[in-house]
Amino acid sequence: MKKPLYSWLFDEFDVAYSDFVWNKELIPQLGRLPDKIRKKLTKGGVNKSRLVNQSQEKALFGSFYRMEYVGVCSRCSQPISKHKSVNINLQSDTDRGERHNCVIALDTVRSGEHRQVIYLTDDYKAARNYVHPIFEIFPLGSVWSSYDFVLYLFVRHFLRIHIDDIKKSIRDITAKALVSAKVQGISKETELIWQNRFITYSQKVDRIDQVMQKFPRGGKQCPPC
Structure with a gap:
């Protein structure tokens, strides 16, 4: 694909994040991001993240x-x-970003700002421990990984994005996750889990391509890049 996933993300969705995520995860990355993305993250130098109270x-x-x-x-x-x-230690910073983003998801739907949300995370452990239990009770929307976002882009922009670029993104996500896991000391079981995810999502890409090739075109179409 011609632009990185984070550029696609801000073009496709109204992105929200907690103040904790802003301070701990996004600020250290700002210098590496293009001007267009920095402007979406900040407006006139003012932080656009959302505060979560205790x-x-x-x-x-x-x-x-x-x-x-x-x-x-x-x-x-x-x-x-x-x-x-x-019993969750609410004073601990461990997985605080995921917890705070769950609060934002609930408040966003409760306030009527959006009817549904997509919770995007690649922290599968935190998602299993916090995010999925919340979304199983509260009908707030869907929980996606970066893999799911790539599949969405393939469906949404099928005429613009080639299947080879989608498969490369799936490979890149897997490779990045494996490198990060190996730094922390990856087990054979964890490595196998990521390999299975890669196989599963690669098969989903093929199935989407198979259907979309035959799917009748209707409505407004996005022009090819």
Whole structure:
């Protein structure tokens, strides 16, 4: 694709993020971003992130339940999970960005600013521990990874983006994740998980291409680049 994924993201969606994410994740990256993206992140030098107060975070995560693995059925050998109460240290910075973005998602729908949201994260552990349990209860929208965003772009701009560029993006996402995981000390199991994700999403790309090639064109079409 002719532009990086973050450029596509800001062109396609109204992006929101918490003040914590702004300070801990985005500010260190500002110098590496193109002027166009910096202007979208900031307006006249004023931070456009959203503040999350402690009462909001406490209301959402103070009494928190999620599905937890508890064992294997002795009869059918299937995994058993059940809802368990989880005590979250709200003073800890660990996964605070994900928690605060969940608060923003809830407040965005509650206030009527948007009817639905897309929660974008590549932190699968944090998504499993915090984001998915919230979205399973609150009908706020969808939880996407970068893989899902690439699939969306392929559907949305099928006439503009070649399948080879989509597959390259899928490879790049996987390679970046594996490099990051290896720095932290990746296990064989984790490496296999990422390889399976790559295979799964590559197959989805092929299926989308198969359908879209045959799908009747109707309505407004975006011109090819």
